[in-house]
Amino acid sequence: MSRPDPAELYELTEDGQVPSPTHPTHAQSKYPDGSSIDWLQEEAAEREHTNLLRAQHGVRGLLLPWLDACRMWLVVILTGLGVGLTGGWLDVLVKWLGDLREGRCIYGFFYNQVACCSDVKPGEVCDAWLTWGEYLNVQMMFSQSLLHSFVYVSLAVAYAGSAAVLVKTYAPYAFHTGIPEIKAILGGYVLTAFLSPWTLLIKGLGLALSVASGLSLGKEGPLVHVSCCFAYLISRLFEQFRNSEAQQRKLLAAAGAAGVSVAFGSPLGGVLFGLEELDTFSSNETEVMWRGFVASAVAAMALSWVNPFGTSKLVLFQVTSLSDTWRAFELIPWLTLGVIGGILGSLLIKLNVEIALYRRNSSLNDWPILEVVAVSAITAAVSYLVVFSRVQASELVANLFQECDPTKIDYHGLCNPTAMWENVFLLLLAAALKFMLTAWTFGMMIPAGIFLPTIAIGACIGRAVGILTQGLQRAYPTAWIFLSCPPDPTVPCVSPGFYSVIGASAMLGGVTRMTISLVVILFELTGALSHVLPIMVSVMAAKWVADAFGKDGGIYAVWIAMRGYPWLPPVDFHDKGETGAHLMRPVLRLVVIEDGQRTTAELDALLNQHDFHGYPVTREQEFLGFATRDKLQLVIAPLLAEDVDSGRARRCRFSKGSSFDSETDVDLSGLLEAAVLQLRPEVPKELVVSMFQKLNLRQIIFTTKGKLTGMVTKADVVGLLTCNFPHTASLAAGRRPG
Amino acid sequence: MSRPDPAELYELTEDGQVPSPTHPTHAQSKYPDGSSIDWLQEEAAEREHTNLLRAQHGVRGLLLPWLDACRMWLVVILTGLGVGLTGGWLDVLVKWLGDLREGRCIYGFFYNQVACCSDVKPGEVCDAWLTWGEYLNVQMMFSQSLLHSFVYVSLAVAYAGSAAVLVKTYAPYAFHTGIPEIKAILGGYVLTAFLSPWTLLIKGLGLALSVASGLSLGKEGPLVHVSCCFAYLISRLFEQFRNSEAQQRKLLAAAGAAGVSVAFGSPLGGVLFGLEELDTFSSNETEVMWRGFVASAVAAMALSWVNPFGTSKLVLFQVTSLSDTWRAFELIPWLTLGVIGGILGSLLIKLNVEIALYRRNSSLNDWPILEVVAVSAITAAVSYLVVFSRVQASELVANLFQECDPTKIDYHGLCNPTAMWENVFLLLLAAALKFMLTAWTFGMMIPAGIFLPTIAIGACIGRAVGILTQGLQRAYPTAWIFLSCPPDPTVPCVSPGFYSVIGASAMLGGVTRMTISLVVILFELTGALSHVLPIMVSVMAAKWVADAFGKDGGIYAVWIAMRGYPWLPPVDFHDKGETGAHLMRPVLRLVVIEDGQRTTAELDALLNQHDFHGYPVTREQEFLGFATRDKLQLVIAPLLAEDVDSGRARRCRFSKGSSFDSETDVDLSGLLEAAVLQLRPEVPKELVVSMFQKLNLRQIIFTTKGKLTGMVTKADVVGLLTCNFPHTASLAAGRRPG
Missing domain, CATH: 1.10.3080.10 (Clc chloride channel)
Incomplete structure (x- = not known):
């Protein structure tokens, strides 16, 4: 095959994991930073959770699922409120920092020009606001200009520099716009540090500083990031969201809409931005849109309550005195x-x-x-x-x-x-x-929107x-x-x-x-x-x-x-007659667990040797199912300890056939994932790609007449879709310059 | 299983076909009216078509695919133009018909009030427009009122009655809003008569009449229907669209947006209506949205060129003198x-x-x-x-x-x-x-929007x-x-x-x-x-x-x-722990073609006996593939003729094993569909439903270790999702009152 190996391109391990810079232990989270979540598995977990709640006796069975939904809406509304208020106060802060480059208020250092001159009637001159020249009583015209430009430039440098120091020292993830990361996270990428409270604080502060410094950047993208940090922070209060990566992502999609809503004072634009730019994953479009709608409206309400511009208007750049007609010749310009x-x-x-x-x-x-x-x-x-x-x-x-x-x-x-x-x-x-x-x-190393x-x-x-x-x-x-x-x-x-x-x-x-x-x-x-x-x-x-x-x-x-994030672009992929067989990693190149062939110790060794998300399980080439590494490790550890104690070497069985003997075998058939997609290798490549895009899969298994023939992972598909771009993963974490 | 049989609910044949009222012959179209298209099959055909074009030598290989895209855009733009102009002229017609209920113009019968009084300066009285009382020179106040109300009511009845006669006699599909049918068609339902030029004409005329009659209805939904008829009519000019149901549907989605755009003078609303209300199928969201965007903009341009209201404005119900502020207490009302x-x-x-x-x-x-x-x-x-x-x-x-x-x-x-x-x-x-x-x-039996x-x-x-x-x-x-x-x-x-x-x-x-x-x-x-x-x-x-x-x-x-249209609502379905096994029709209740067991004559008999869209093919229970009825019929007919001539009874083989003998067997393995989805019955029901919703499938095959265990069709899923609604299919075509 001529297509480049995605693992090489991406610095990913073979199943699509970007090596995480921090290497958290597995005990901390189901998914380490840098991995991709398995949507099918997440949805299955959510389903089990809901069914567990519904199965409760009496009123509890009705109340608990309802409470679940309430918590979701609570977080959405709180996020909207939080972002609206934060956005409003950020505007005030930026205005103050910006005004400080020109002068100060005689009432106090912490007044911005608007607050300082709020008592002045229109048409009158505001005496309370002094330029630095006036304040320091510099009389000469030339010295004044010199002082002004000096303060202007040096404060700009000071703001930008401190923003960069903050970002570099405390929260490297707070740099840049944040929208690429959020798109990747919504698609299933795991990057917890990106949403930490620390990042939220630094991004907010750094954003105010970098905007006030007059650099050529905007606050829109970073506000989306701030909004998502907010949603993540609030969602941590509830166990429901701590345990479910899928639920978290549903919240993040709504939070993204709220961010844009605040950035532009554009509640509808926020929802549509969420829909068009962020939300390509959504398990259920109307619900996601609806949550974004609510978050966006609440955020805009909160913003208009703070009223940062003192105009009680959401419209930032009002176009005035526009005649209602335009002429056909204007179409040319x-x-x-x-x-x-x-x-x-x-x-x-x-x-x-x-x-x-x-x-x-x-x-x-x-x-x-x-x-x-x-x-x-x-x-x-x-x-x-x-x-x-x-x-x-x-x-x-x-x-x-x-x-x-x-x-x-x-x-x-x-x-x-x-x-x-x-x-x-x-x-x-x-x-x-x-x-x-x-x-x-x-x-650059500062929060910056484009x-x-x-x-x-x-x-x-x-x-x-x-x-x-x-x-x-x-x-x-x-x-x-x-x-x-x-x-x-x-x-x-x-x-x-x-x-x-x-x-x-x-x-x-x-x-x-x-x-x-x-x-x-x-x-x-x-x-x-x-x-x-x-x-x-x-x-x-x-x-x-x-x-x-x-x-x-x-x-x-x-x-x-x-x-180099594992994100599937929503492009229309067209193959040239290739099939899934051309895309899949054939069975010979896969790490497969053969049913009943390995002892607990051997299986443990295999798990330690190959750090994949999961492994296909076969019996004489026949595909039995797919087992994820974390579940296997959880079960194998105590079994292995038992075996070591008793000196036995039981074999791992994933199918309970007639030959099953509880003395010599252990039954792991419960570990096989229920939701595994199987296709025939003759399926068109186009369909394989489109299934990954639409169902947010992590892997597809290929079988012919029940026999395992290969597997395709998300990383393979991402590699396929981005192979035209020459600089893929050129800025990936961990890649050294050279 | 307690769920109602969808076939009963729907008056569908077993694989999801609504018996068509007109029963067109199969030669006319690949899909008869009332059936559902197979998206995977359609996409495969499109893929083949594109690859064929690309494979042409030299410039042709580059030019032909480009021409394909051009034709698509040409139809989109022409549809937008057509709908914009039609919508504008319909407005003029409605205005004239409506004004006729009050009076007439002295310049001529075919002037509406606005056109009649266009020379009159604001503030002056328009002498050219006469009420019927003035025109017929009725002097007495009482007779005048009587005449006016008589003309008013009788013209209303005449308009509405003629609209109903037109619809009832010439185009029954022109009744109602049309949006439900368009949603179903976009989802894959086939209803060619609904989009015929005849329906277009009657719907347009009937719409003008019914709106002018003053009935409590609007023109919005019907205009979406008109717009789709337009797109269908124009697309018929090109072979590219005649042969591809999928391509046609892509055009219809764009046309729907243009329809709303014209109905409300709301180009953005049109796109979003297409996105939120119509477009649940889209193989590629951004492309569909983008085409809708263009169609919608072109339609609005055309409408503003016709300028039916003489205001050169798109905004219909301009809200004026609105203060920019509102008070918190107003949230209560x-x-x-x-x-x-x-x-x-x-x-x-x-x-x-x-x-x-x-x-x-x-x-x-x-x-x-x-x-x-x-x-x-x-x-x-x-x-x-x-x-x-x-x-x-x-x-x-x-x-x-x-x-x-x-x-x-x-x-x-x-x-x-x-x-x-x-x-x-x-x-x-x-x-x-x-x-x-x-x-x-x-x-009622007239075009009517809600x-x-x-x-x-x-x-x-x-x-x-x-x-x-x-x-x-x-x-x-x-x-x-x-x-x-x-x-x-x-x-x-x-x-x-x-x-x-x-x-x-x-x-x-x-x-x-x-x-x-x-x-x-x-x-x-x-x-x-x-x-x-x-x-x-x-x-x-x-x-x-x-x-x-x-x-x-x-x-x-x-x-x-x-x-009773086979349309999958985009609802979030949650199972209660059931699996695909609970949803599928088990293998015993399926009509299965056993490899090598039937002669050409027997297979032909089977095809005639069971009018399904397709049949699973197995060999000793092992699933080999899926063969559609129309392909089988096409191939079997000449083979059977040969066999009848030569007096042989060859067996139909779908797998070329070692025992294949070209004297006694015919090879039909090329007929098996490449794109068939296979799942294990243990897959959660939720995932099965979501795959149908997102991939627009027609059927999913269930296999266990390569052996066929069952099948789920779209009709099963539709039945599952609509079983809560008590009146399902109560108005379905063909159901008699009783």
């Missing part, structure tokens, strides 16, 4: 933006991959904190050079989304028709800078295209293509602010390859409901173009592949 | 509305079922047209009695969603605070009347609750619960119009049990983006309450069960 978004999105992914590989394989790998400090210093310095990157990305986006309105402040002369070329140049320059910085920042910077890049480009289109229309108002515009030149025809929204959608579409959830998030963000069609069209174009440049499935799928 | 919606929704389903059963089992069954005429006459008469039901339901909803605004016309004194109790009484009366009429209308009437009922109740809350607040402005309201009594605190939206959401949630798509549709309808949270909360409450009253899965699932 919008489609162009879609194409640009697709190309740049694809490029951003490729560049980000190259930088991540360079970081791993160069001496940068040993100096992560220094890297963060350097990049934050460069970012802060560059931010001073280009006007559009001087403010926080969220503020920039909000400004770019605004239409020109004579009654309002014109943000840096964007609406000045005489400065058209200058504005276009500056916008494109800002986009280019942000593009480079984002590609570098996403993957949503907001992508939106900012797209918004800059979109606004530039919008300004150009507007200029063209103003220059040639009588050209036939512009005939649909109102004849009165004072009535605006083209709305450049909305072009920013389109640009942002297209760019996000190119980077994440999401479709419907993206559109919903964007119009929940902007309120541009009447313009949902152009947004859809540009996202469509961006996805088509980006997919044509490489079917990598978006930035998260790329990172999953690079980190 | 909103949750109350959620509970009411849940209870009434559940009740509406139960009442509708009872009426449908009564209709089927009484003499009404023989007079469907008379029933439609009578109900439309009653509806029209009642509409004159209660002010709120006098206008079309869509107009009523639009009016109820409007907030009170002194600068605008007050719709029937709804904003008059002195007429509070009168308004509440009239609104509740209108809701009660619509409730009864809807329960009766949905299921969305709009449900929205209207909910909006009436919601407005009533809103008016009451407002009255309470105005009566006790200083009560502690209302302290969050602005102290100035002239500033409105409670917005009764928005309570209508909440009521509508809750009612829809109770009737359809949809969640996320419902919320998206509702706020695309109303534009109430800032109020998405209250809508979510009320839908949540409604769904919880309605589910507590009966896990029937909404009105569409109930109708599917009543009509």
